[in-house]
Amino acid sequence: MTKNRNFATARCLRTRCRACALGAFALAAIAPLASVARAQESAHAKELGQKLMCVCGCNQILGSCNHVGCTYSHDMMKQLEDRIARNEPDDLTLQAFVQEYGPTVLSSPPAKGFNRIAWIAPIVFPLVALALLWDVVRRWKQRGAVATASGPRVSADLIARAQRESDKDDES
Numbered sequence: 547m548t549k550n551r552n553f554a555t556a557r558c559l560r561t562r563c564r565a566c567a568l569g570a571f572a573l574a575a576i577a578p579l580a581s582v583a584r585a586q587e588s589a590h591a592k593e594l595g596q597k598l599m600c601v602c603g604c605n606q607i608l609g610s611c612n613h614v615g616c617t618y619s620h621d622m623m624k625q626l627e628d629r630i631a632r633n634e635p636d637d638l639t640l641q642a643f644v645q646e647y648g649p650t651v652l653s654s655p656p657a658k659g660f661n662r663i664a665w666i667a668p669i670v671f672p673l674v675a676l677a678l679l680w681d682v683v684r685r686w687k688q689r690g691a692v693a694t695a696s697g698p699r700v701s702a703d704l705i706a707r708a709q710r711e712s713d714k715d716d717e718s
Contacts, residue, residue, distance in 0.1 A: 591627045594636060598622070598643055599653050607653050 595609025600622065604613035608626075611619035622643075629639045643651050655661035 588627065590630050591623060594626055594630070594639060595623060597640060597653055598626075598651055601647050601651060 592609045596607055598608040600606050600608045600611040600613065600616065600619045602611070602613055602616045602618040604611060604616065606613065608619055608622055613619065626639065626643075629642065634642075640652070649655070655664050657665050
């Protein structure tokens with residue numbers, strides 16, 4: 547009976563070893579595929595992370611926040627990767643971040659409404675300044691040469707008297 551029992555135990559062990567080996571082989575075969583998919587998700591998360599700002603106060607883009615001890619960037623990137631893993635559209639993901647952290651979480655303002663000024667002003671203001679400068683210079687040129695100052699005529703008697711009085715002052 548012990549011989550049968552030993553045989554059954556050995557057989558059970560072999561079966562377990564085979565099952566473990568098969569499981570390890572399957573895990574080894576699937577692991578690279580999972581890491582490739584994870585790397586693609588991370589690349590997409592980094593791409594979306596470039597459209598968001600870190601909210602810790604470092605004023606850096608979320609995908610490249612290198613603030614020492616930043617607790618926000620890690621959590622935000624994890625939240626971003628989770629949303630990507632659920633196959634949420636990018637617009638919906640960005641909207642969710644805006645709802646949670648406010649519109650300042652976007653690295654560039656959306657080009658609509660009052661925010662259009664942020665897109666238009668850097669182009670329009672310098673052009674307007676150049677136009678005004680050109681107009682001022684054109685008006686200065688049109689004025690012509692500056693005329694010499696002319697005052698009231700002074701008679702020769704007054705000039706002679708002024709010279710006599712100044713000579714008197716010099717002698718004394």
